[in-house]
Amino acid sequence: MHAVEAQRYHRVARATTPYGTGFLVGWFVVWSFVIVSEGTGRAAERYVISPEKSQFQFRAYSVFAKPLGTFHRFSGDILTNADNVGASQVRFVIEADSIDTDNAKRDKHLRTEDFLFAERYPAITFTSTAITQDAAVYQVQGDLQIRGVTRRTTIPVTVETRQDSLVVQGEIQLNRKDFGITYNAFFNPVKERVDVMFTIVGVRPDS
Numbered sequence: 001m002h003a004v005e006a007q008r009y010h011r012v013a014r015a016t017t018p019y020g021t022g023f024l025v026g027w028f029v030v031w032s033f034v035i036v037s038e039g040t041g042r043a044a045e046r047y048v049i050s051p052e053k054s055q056f057q058f059r060a061y062s063v064f065a066k067p068l069g070t071f072h073r074f075s076g077d078i079l080t081n082a083d084n085v086g087a088s089q090v091r092f093v094i095e096a097d098s099i100d101t102d103n104a105k106r107d108k109h110l111r112t113e114d115f116l117f118a119e120r121y122p123a124i125t126f127t128s129t130a131i132t133q134d135a136a137v138y139q140v141q142g143d144l145q146i147r148g149v150t151r152r153t154t155i156p157v158t159v160e161t162r163q164d165s166l167v168v169q170g171e172i173q174l175n176r177k178d179f180g181i182t183y184n185a186f187f188n189p190v191k192e193r194v195d196v197m198f199t200i201v202g203v204r205p206d207s
Contacts, residue, residue: 044081058070058197068102096118129141129152157169164203
């Protein structure tokens, strides 16, 4: 993709993040076909992330607890290019208010301004900018946006190709303060570290 197109993409993606997942994913589908048309050799393959088969989890830590949480609503696309791994693309959008740590009081607090501020920043997004392969592990570099703050992040993942689907697994350690989440409690201090684990299953749109 030309540099001008890439810049235009990032401007549009960041400008539209607050408007919800439907517009983002729909726009990304159109953009993905632009990538296919610009590629050389074999056409890229597109997979749609299946929420029913996929899972985004995290573990946070405090003095008295280390809850395991999950997000129930998310969507996205994976575009693979067998001839050129670097031309592959990944994008997902998570609805912040779908957070669930199996504790209603805690979940309500996590949605507030102290943490995710889901009312103002309804989407957590990731858009890949570069993908490289080292043996069986892929390094996916991209822009991760949480609570309106975007950080360049590299996520190591493994990929399994099945008949009509693609399974991507990975994990990463984040610092919540890097995304403007600085809240803490006197009696139960919350650690800065958050571990994120995910299994993404992408299915072909026609399968």
